[in-house]
Amino acid sequence: MSTLISLIVSGCATGAIYALVAIGFTLLWQTSQTINFAQGEFVMLPAFFMLAGMNMGMPFWLAILVGTAISVAILGAAFKRALVDPMLRHGALPLAIATMALSIMMKEGVKEFYGAEAQPFPSLIPAIDLHFLGATISTQSLGLLAVGVAAVLALQYLLNSTSVGRQMQATAQNPNVARILGIPVERMVMYSFIINAILVSVASVLVTPLYLAKFSSGETLGLAAFIAAIVGGFNQVRGAILGGILLGITDNLAATYISTQYRSAVPLALLIAVILFRPQGLLGTAEERTV
Amino acid sequence: MSTQRLLTLLGLTLGVLLLLVAPFWMSKYQLYVVSLWAVMSIAAIGLNLTLGYAGQVSLAQGVFVGVGAYTGAIMTTNGMPMAAALVVAVVLCFAIGWALGYPALRVQHHYLAFVTLAFSTLGYLVFRNEEWLTKGIYGIVDVPRPMLLGVQAESNLRFYFVCILSLAIVSFGVWWLIRSPWGRAFVALRENPIRALSLGVDTRRYTLMAFAIGSCLGGVAGVIYAPLVEFIDPSPFTLDLSLKLLMMVIVGGSGFFAGPYLGAAIAVLLPEVLRFTEGYYLLIYAAFVMILMIISPTGLLGILDRYLTARSTRKASAARAALSASFGDQT
Numbered sequence A: 001m002s003t004l005i006s007l008i009v010s011g012c013a014t015g016a017i018y019a020l021v022a023i024g025f026t027l028l029w030q031t032s033q034t035i036n037f038a039q040g041e042f043v044m045l046p047a048f049f050m051l052a053g054m055n056m057g058m059p060f061w062l063a064i065l066v067g068t069a070i071s072v073a074i075l076g077a078a079f080k081r082a083l084v085d086p087m088l089r090h091g092a093l094p095l096a097i098a099t100m101a102l103s104i105m106m107k108e109g110v111k112e113f114y115g116a117e118a119q120p121f122p123s124l125i126p127a128i129d130l131h132f133l134g135a136t137i138s139t140q141s142l143g144l145l146a147v148g149v150a151a152v153l154a155l156q157y158l159l160n161s162t163s164v165g166r167q168m169q170a171t172a173q174n175p176n177v178a179r180i181l182g183i184p185v186e187r188m189v190m191y192s193f194i195i196n197a198i199l200v201s202v203a204s205v206l207v208t209p210l211y212l213a214k215f216s217s218g219e220t221l222g223l224a225a226f227i228a229a230i231v232g233g234f235n236q237v238r239g240a241i242l243g244g245i246l247l248g249i250t251d252n253l254a255a256t257y258i259s260t261q262y263r264s265a266v267p268l269a270l271l272i273a274v275i276l277f278r279p280q281g282l283l284g285t286a287e288e289r290t291v
Numbered sequence B: 001m002s003t004q005r006l007l008t009l010l011g012l013t014l015g016v017l018l019l020l021v022a023p024f025w026m027s028k029y030q031l032y033v034v035s036l037w038a039v040m041s042i043a044a045i046g047l048n049l050t051l052g053y054a055g056q057v058s059l060a061q062g063v064f065v066g067v068g069a070y071t072g073a074i075m076t077t078n079g080m081p082m083a084a085a086l087v088v089a090v091v092l093c094f095a096i097g098w099a100l101g102y103p104a105l106r107v108q109h110h111y112l113a114f115v116t117l118a119f120s121t122l123g124y125l126v127f128r129n130e131e132w133l134t135k136g137i138y139g140i141v142d143v144p145r146p147m148l149l150g151v152q153a154e155s156n157l158r159f160y161f162v163c164i165l166s167l168a169i170v171s172f173g174v175w176w177l178i179r180s181p182w183g184r185a186f187v188a189l190r191e192n193p194i195r196a197l198s199l200g201v202d203t204r205r206y207t208l209m210a211f212a213i214g215s216c217l218g219g220v221a222g223v224i225y226a227p228l229v230e231f232i233d234p235s236p237f238t239l240d241l242s243l244k245l246l247m248m249v250i251v252g253g254s255g256f257f258a259g260p261y262l263g264a265a266i267a268v269l270l271p272e273v274l275r276f277t278e279g280y281y282l283l284i285y286a287a288f289v290m291i292l293m294i295i296s297p298t299g300l301l302g303i304l305d306r307y308l309t310a311r312s313t314r315k316a317s318a319a320r321a322a323l324s325a326s327f328g329d330q331t
Helices: A002-032 A039-055 A060-090 A092-114 A139-161 A163-173 A174-179 A185-211 A219-234 A237-258 A265-277 B002-025 B028-053 B060-079 B080-104 B109-129 B155-181 B180-192 B195-197 B203-229 B239-252 B259-295 B300-330
Strands: A128-133 A135-138
Touching: A002 A039, A002 A060, A002 A135, A002 A139, A002 A163, A002 A185, A002 A219, A002 A237, A039 A060, A039 A092, A039 A174, A039 A219, A060 A092, A060 A185, A060 B002, A060 B155, A060 B259, A092 A219, A092 B109, A092 B239, A092 B259, A128 A139, A128 A163, A128 B203, A135 A139, A135 A237, A139 A163, A139 A237, A163 A174, A163 A185, A163 B155, A174 A185, A174 B080, A174 B195, A219 A237, A219 A265, A219 B109, A237 A265, A237 B028, B002 B155, B028 B060, B028 B155, B028 B180, B028 B203, B028 B239, B028 B259, B060 B239, B080 B109, B109 B239, B155 B203, B180 B195, B180 B203, B195 B203, B239 B259, B239 B300, B259 B300
Parallel strands: none
Antiparallel strands: A128 A135
16 A cells, blocks of 8 residues: 555656646647657757756756756747748648657767766755655655646646637637637747747756656657657647656556566557547547548 | 650669679678668568558558568578568568558547557567567577578578569569559548548558558568578667658658658668768768758658659640740741
8 A cells, every 4th residue: 555655656746747748749739730759859958958057067046047948949949940830831740750850869969969878967856755654755756746737737827817828729729710810820839839848848857857867868758748648638738637647657557566577568558548449538629530 | 754764764774783783892791781771671662552652650660570570580590481481471460560550540640650659669568578489688599591492592692682682572562563453542542531432442441451561561571681680689679660661761752662762772871871970970860851851841752753843844834835836826
């Protein structure tokens, strides 16, 4: 029982990170039909910006701010302008291929210019073990969960209760009608790229202390984000958090109770089952098929 | 048009001659690289059938190369001939590919991409974990090279010809297939599935077929790959291989017959050409792919195709202008 509790809590914590990454992923898909195969690398890179900042003598908090700003500029604005905009009208597949190439480029770039060794990364939250009903729970897990949930709530608020958010939703649902209603569609799409850049930066700060900063650390995270996004529902922010946490818990429980060899197979089986039996995701609404 | 056909024929003859004559002057390593190109071309041709002609996204072609390679390695190390391994691999990949086609009947585009992506990762886990069958991470060593028509294809040079011959047979088969009514049904499926259905094309059957046949060719590539490298372990068959094959098809030009050959050539031979850049070749390749996708989403052959279409349109409009001018003279 006590192991179960600590497994569930730490599963929720990693799940919260998956959710952050997954939300960014679905935002890009909704506003611009971008399937970002580099999403995992998008989480890997900000940590290296921050490390570079700290190597130049910045304090940790300043490095985080500067790293996030650089990420917004490069992974948000430059990514959209240079890669997504010219390819939007050609459909989703060439753009997906381009993001695959981008992910190779980011991995190789970090490996060439920063080295292949894993770098330690300071943690925002001190790691203290708490004891609750006999289970050991790390403050890091609780902190991750809190920051993750806070970020999702803030995003929910932004999307549902502010004018900009409503305009973004309108853009996602029907760009043509949104344009007719006078919504600056282009700017809304840009906002979603910027929000994605901020989300991956937050995820990067949260996850890197656990897994260290390494050029290949985005691979599993990217896959987890895809799965979380689809399991939860591709067109719902709430879906992504449910999908992320469900995935985090399943992953942890499968590793402990089923088999460590096939732990990564369980989420994939979940993914295939959801796609086959409920393609719109657990919380999603069905998308209409166009002829 | 006929000069274009003549040029194609000339290029083809030159290419074949080069592939037949050049190996006698190639080093062991160069032979290996060109043989690898032939193997990857076969796998990419299969994916081009599924993706380029039938329009079904698959991120699992690498698994089929793996299934083929393991079938070949397991059977030939147990003393069975390569031909038997080939038959088993083809049947196995056909069945798995057929089954993988079922999700495509329900979901499309990015969902299909993710189902196949998940399948790809699952396949790798099976290769790695089922040690009783695949020997796990230790791999299968000393995969023997086959005996064909009474000739032992042991030397690198002889095995090179096995690879090239296989590529030739596969190329001819696929060329015949896409010119048959089947090929046209595949294209109909890609261009407009609902219209194809309303015209009486059994889209359900052809979707499954597109997956099954494309996967088979992945299996064929795998059976040849095993004796080429003589050592099979799970590491080459990760999701990366599937993504690489997908990039080959798209870079060359999906839906063009020559696309996979060109794409495989760039992916396999370019690293050797760019050897002098040391570690930077993947960076250069990635940048090249991104720029290519921005300039021409239909790949390298897409550029050529557009140029040729533009030229023939220009010619046609010039001819029209001349024709109307001559009519003008008469009146």
